[in-house]
Every structure is written in C-alpha cells, then in structure tokens.
Amino acid sequence: MKIKIIVLLFAFIIFSPGWSQNILLKSPNKKIMVALQAVDLNNKGEWYLEVSYKTDAHTVSIIPKINLGLSRSDQDFSKELRFLKVSKQKGIKEHYELPFGKKSLRENEANEIVVSFENPSKAMMNLIIRAYNDGITFRYEFPEKNGSYIINDELTAYQIPKESKRWLEKWNPANEGLYASSSDDKILQQEWCYPALFNSSDKSCWFLLHEADLNRSYCGTKLSNIKDINTYKLTFPDQHDARGTGESKPKISLPWKSPWRVITIGSLSDIVESTLIEDVSTPTVFKTTEWIKPGKVSWNYWSSNHGTKDYKIVCEFTDLAVNMNWSYTLLDWEWDTMANGGNLEDALKYIHSKGIKPLMWYNSGGDHTWVPSTPKDRMLTHKNRVEEFTKLKKLGVAGVKVDFFESEKQDMINYYLDILEDAAQFEIMVYFHGCIVPRGWSRTYPNLMTYEAVRGAEWYNNGPEFSTTAPEHNTILPFTRNIVGAMDYTPVTFTNSQFPHHTSYGHELALSVLFESPLQHLADRPEGYYELPDEAKTFLKEVPTTWDTTKLIDGYPGKDVTIARKKADAWYLGGISASDREEITKKIKLDFLSAGIKYRTVVIADGIHDKAFMSQVLEVNKDSTIEVKLLRRGGFAISLTPINQ
Structure with missing residues (x-):
C-alpha cells in the first residue's frame, strides 16, 4: 500500500x-x-x-x-x-x-x-x-x-x-x-x-x-x-x-x-x-571451490630483494614455512635466473618435499608497463597463459602473483578477467600487484585471493618516508582500503629492511589480525620469526587468514583501531595506536563472546620497550574486561579459545 x-x-x-x-x-x-x-x-x-x-x-x-x-x-x-x-x-x-x-x-x-x-x-x-x-x-x-x-x-x-x-x-x-x-x-x-x-x-x-x-x-x-x-x-x-x-x-x-x-x-x-x-557483485559460476586454499605465505623479497635468484634463500624460506606451519612460499621475480646451488626445478622439488605449496610471480608484460623484469609476457595472451598454466599445473604450483598493470582502462579490465578465467580452468589461484583496488571480483572469481593496491611494508625499501608515516597509515587502512576487499600489505615484520620501523613489535604482530587477506604474506626474514618469544611465535602459527565474523571494537582513522575476528569458536583481536607522543591504555569489553563459555586468553602486548613483548594468560568470559597498555606507535594481539568444560 x-x-x-x-x-x-x-x-x-x-x-x-x-x-x-x-x-x-x-x-x-x-x-x-x-x-x-x-x-x-x-x-x-x-x-x-x-x-x-x-x-x-x-x-x-x-x-x-x-x-x-x-x-x-x-x-x-x-x-x-x-x-x-x-x-x-x-x-x-x-x-x-x-x-x-x-x-x-x-x-x-x-x-x-x-x-x-x-x-x-x-x-x-x-x-x-x-x-x-x-x-x-x-x-x-x-x-x-x-x-x-x-x-x-x-x-x-x-x-x-x-x-x-x-x-x-x-x-x-x-x-x-x-x-x-x-x-x-x-x-x-x-x-x-x-x-x-x-x-x-x-x-x-x-x-x-x-x-x-x-x-x-x-x-x-x-x-x-x-x-x-x-x-x-x-x-x-x-x-x-x-x-x-x-x-x-x-x-x-x-x-x-x-x-x-x-x-x-x-x-x-x-x-x-x-x-x-x-x-552487489555478480555471483560466481564456479562449480566447485574446494581447490581454493587460503593460507599464510613466507616471502623473501622484503628482506632479500633478489632472494628468489638464490636457491639457498628459497630453501631457507621454505623451511620457515615448515617451522611456522604456513602453507605456502612465494617465488618472486627472477625465479627464471635462479642459481647458487639449484634452479627452478630444484627449488620446486625441495618445496614439495617439505609439504609446502609454491606460488610464483609474473610480470604482466606487454607495452603497458615499462618494467622489464622477467618472466615477462607469459600472462599476456590466452595462448601464453594456457601454455604457462599447463606447465604450472604439472609442476604443482598453486597460484600466481601478476604484477604491473598500471591502468584501469577497459582493455586492462578485460586483461584482469582473462587471467582469472584462464587460471580457473587449471584450478590456479591468482593475486594482483601494481593493480586496481578491489571491485567485488572475489565473489565472481573466488580464485582471486588478494590484491596489493596499498602502500604496504614494501615501502620500507623505497625510502625513509614510510618509517614515520606507517604508524598513522596503518590505523587508516582498516577504515578505508581494507574495507572493500583483501589487501596484500605483506605485514608483520620485526627486523629492519633498508629503512627502520618506528612501530613496536606489538604493533607489527597486531597487523596479522587487522589486515585481512586470504593469502597473508608474512614478510620478515626467518630469524625475525625464529627469535620471537614462544607466545608470539605460536600466535603467528595459529592465526587464521579467513574469518567467520569481523567486529570493530573501537578506533578512529589516523589515531587507533581495535578489531576482533572470529574463526570457528575462537576469537582473535588486534589493536594498534598511531600516537607518536603518548602511551595509551585500552579497556576491552568482551561482551561479543558467547554466553556461558569460558575462554583461555593469551594477551601479547608491548613490553618495557618497543622491541619487547609482555604476555599473560587469562581466563575470561563475556562479562570480562581486558586492560592493555600500548606504547607509542604500539599494539597488541589477543587470542581467545573456548575452554572445554
């Protein structure tokens, strides 16, 4: 009426x-x-x-x-x-x-x-x-x-x-x-x-x-x-x-x-x-998605710019994935010139022998990009893609990272979708770098795992600017870029690459929860993870990359943010501060927890300085409140697991 x-x-x-x-x-x-x-x-x-x-x-x-x-x-x-x-x-x-x-x-x-x-x-x-x-x-x-x-x-x-x-x-x-x-x-x-x-x-x-x-x-x-x-x-x-x-x-x-x-x-x-x-995006026509397997990835580019060129470094990052219970390792650019003890075939054989699945990088190729890095042009045409995906399928490669698109013109939109459709025919996952911001394609093409389209940790290698801007930038991304789709920031780096961090270790650990990406590339060198205290190391072994529920606890863009995410019966929280001048204390109400259930809670927060952790184990329920102190540019991560009664 x-x-x-x-x-x-x-x-x-x-x-x-x-x-x-x-x-x-x-x-x-x-x-x-x-x-x-x-x-x-x-x-x-x-x-x-x-x-x-x-x-x-x-x-x-x-x-x-x-x-x-x-x-x-x-x-x-x-x-x-x-x-x-x-x-x-x-x-x-x-x-x-x-x-x-x-x-x-x-x-x-x-x-x-x-x-x-x-x-x-x-x-x-x-x-x-x-x-x-x-x-x-x-x-x-x-x-x-x-x-x-x-x-x-x-x-x-x-x-x-x-x-x-x-x-x-x-x-x-x-x-x-x-x-x-x-x-x-x-x-x-x-x-x-x-x-x-x-x-x-x-x-x-x-x-x-x-x-x-x-x-x-x-x-x-x-x-x-x-x-x-x-x-x-x-x-x-x-x-x-x-x-x-x-x-x-x-x-x-x-x-x-x-x-x-x-x-x-x-x-x-x-x-x-x-x-x-x-x-509002078009539903998928994929008949099955069981072959699409999200997970954590070890990645050698951030700490070793030419890492994939070196067979021994590839093996070290494969071992890192094994030791951290991560599913994948990425062979970034220059895998076609690999030396120092082995070539691509040797590396793939080693990776598979360790029970890890390889991902491989490609230049998008063509006249649209000035970047000459190889392998180039193997994704450019349908014929090239079918030939390359046929090889990758035989080699047991699970996914491809395709880089340097540099345009959002109609012909480039077609190119993105051509890659996704051809890759799906071979049950190969895809993610894009140097690319468009998500437009809902992950519903239509669920083999599209993640996108860059963000100023991420890679920028610590590009100049000193990111050292000072990252703390604030990281508190804005959960309210902007990461809302519209997966974001391959390549987070959680504790050691320094070419330019230093100003964020605390607690801040970096929190990014594993705050930044959503089904393929989460954890970018630090192996010793950056091996030298962590047991609680932080365990957290990075167990934290999921896909979620059943997401909840904003509090925050304001450019100041601070705390997000809770649920997987099955467990909850994970990450919180960070951008403040350069003062420490802050967060009081986190746990009223989002299920009633009548007690949770074993591990709190990993900033310690006595920005490269130290303070950990504690608590028993909580939905009526509880957790108080956490954050250093300047600090952060924390929390896991909550139901206690079997």
Missing part, C-alpha cells in the same frame, strides 16, 4: 508546475533514505539523488546532491531526461558463502526500484536504485537490444558539504599512496583513488564511496574535485596511463548496465563490517 501511495504522489507532483519532483526509497531498517529529485526550476530535465541518514534524534542529509547522467557518443542522457515510470518496489534478499574474507556467510537485504527516463530522441535510460541497511547503490541501464557506442563521460558526481571530514588518497595508477584527512578550508583539489571515507558534517554517521561489479563493459573510474572543490565527479582513466596504450573511454554494446555506484553508510563499525561491495 505504501508503494502505491508513493507512486500516485509522484504522478501528482510531476504534473504540478512549480513543485519539486521526487521519489523516496528507504532501506529495510528505515535508517537510510535516497530521494530521486528533479532540478525543475526551469524544468530542464536534470535529475539527482539525495542521501539521508536517520539517527535516534533526527534525519540528516549526508549527501545533498549526487548528479546523474551519461554522455554517449550518439546522444546525451543527462540534461533533458523525461520521467516515464517508476517500478514497484522489489525486495532483495540474498544468502551466499565465500571461502574467505571478513565473513564466511553473507546475508543482505535491500529495497530496489527502477526509474525509467527518455531523452528528446526517445532513447531510454533506466536508473536502478537499491537501499541496503548498510548503504545505497545505483547503476545506469540502457535496455535497448542493439547498438554499440562510446561513453564520452559519466556525469555522476557526489556533492559533499565542506564541513564533512574526509580521508582520501591522491590518485596514482598503482593505488599505493597515503591517505590524508581534510575538511573546511583545507580541502585539496585533485584526482582521488577509491575508496573515499567521509564523516558527515554533523558527525552522525560515516560513509564510504566506491564502485562494484565492474566488468568487461566499462573502465574503472576515480574521483575528481578539480572543477568544484566540494563535488567529487567520477572520472575515466587518463589516456597516458599504461604508457598510452588502450582507450580511456569505454565502448559499450546494448543492452548494457554500468557498474554499481556504492555508498556504504552507518557507524564506523557498520562501515568496517560491511560486505556491500561483494554483496
């Missing part, structure tokens, strides 16, 4: 001169509202969305205007759109599982409407809008059956009040920059990476801008406020990306749907715990 009233009201309004035209859609829990409105002062047929959030006290307009429309090579779909109809509201209910991620079982619910428009030439465009309990999504659709066109521009643009605080990363093709916060008169004008985090101007809620379900029919986009400081417009890739190869404007064939434009909305815990990016 409510839907009929809304539609009839809309029909009345649209034929009433001088009235603002609007359609309102609410989330199932009624907290999130999106209104479709017309700019009708001169009745030019421009339309926009307004997003509001309801608190206990009032309703707040958090994004007052989202400009809409597309410019196609044959005609415009933005300035003179005439409303045709709005569909009946449809309920969306989904239940699905993934073999990895922040949750194993996914359930989501939304309300959806489809609004149909036509332009002056009678060509149709639909706007599909969904309101979820943790955000809103919308996408464009051209429903006609025939035609191929270029999209010259997408007019989608988010108008954000200047008082809203924001955390944004300056655009770079590898998505490996630092996030910076700003608001009011300190907002910069430039191009920005996804995802972008905002705190509403009245502080009542948070929202994260991103996109999902990007496929072969489009390019990746980014955000730009160059033309209007308070408006973040979706922008196509730069033509000079990938050394000028590929076209920056996407080519589409009808019928066509755009990627989802996604705004995750709610409290900070709602944002961190959300799986909305994967929820």
